[in-house]
Amino acid sequence: MTQPKGKGSAASAIAPDTPQGHPGELEMRQRFPSDYHWNDHSLTAMMRPILSTGLARFIESLPFFFIATSDAEGHCDCSFRGREHDDTGAPLPALRVIDTGSLVFPDFSGNGLYNSLGNIQVNPHIGMLFMDFDRRRRARVNGIAQIIEASEDIRSTWPTAQAAILVSVEQAYGNCQARIPRMTPT
Template sequence: MPQDDYRIRDLPSLERVIGEPMEFVRAKVGPQLNSAMKSFIARSPLIFIATIDANGHVDVSPKGDPEGFVEIDGDGNLLIPERLGNRLTFGFRNILDNGQIGLIFVVPNQRETLRVKGVATLHNDPAVLERMQVGGKPALLYTYVEVKECFFHCGKALIRSKLWQPEAWSGETRSIAARQFASQRVPDEEAVRRTEAALEHSYKDALY
């Protein structure tokens, strides 16, 4: 447990540690997508979505598809298709309770990310779902995000993480999650291998 003496409790205390943002940084935050942001979204194959449940708890979920899978409508708002998944629907339940949403768009080999805040609703218009099809399979539903705030986030986090530098990656490719997914409390290697095989089958044959 952190020592209470060192807890940061207010904005002045925070700014003494972090500093105040420069004016040009404040100015980059806007209420609508500009052309550069739209181009970034058109190249993004991966986003992270934050939603809030009825009790104020936050969930974050990744969504990925071929680049440009998130559509931008004529009003500059977003449509995010949903595909097959684990069916837990935590994020969708949160949207039904509390429409506030946050997004981070990632583009390979781009060090900056795009952050978007907005208000989300869920829809299943058959024409839109068909338009969003991949591999001949329509989207299951889509999340509509009315954009309220957006800005590019500097690239320091991705630079520090070496995310786009394969030479810095671990050579380990076995699924860490498979150990938790395996049914036994302390799974043996055979149980882990069976779980890895089941995951691989799902990833290859039930992606859409």
């Protein structure tokens, strides 16, 4: 697949995979057989281009998530995104689901390297991993990211956001709980 280059518009997006996956995934499934036998129906039933109500509720409830981005040449970067708190100490949401096909999360001032934003600027593909270590649950969202201004609406939710990332969902799915360590707050 050719990766779109540009400012991260959803209009420049190319569907991530065929229903069965890209050639590398297909080759690995043949090389390392599994007890799981994926077909067009089972994969499209699992990897949906929308956020179900349950999945939306799950990802909005979490205090953090991870993102993966890459530059125009495919050099990867992974980042942690955690919620902030308001002046009273109340937690702000880590992200908001806008509708079944999109979500938004804030970008706060950090170390000034702009690894994630810089990558999104030249390659809009984003992977998101959501983990609940207490209940041993995880989910993934893959999509097309776009950097947007911190409008009044964004600042009403995240007062110190310098920008926000709008994600158009391409794939959303729960993931098995295998090997997720149980971690509970102390």
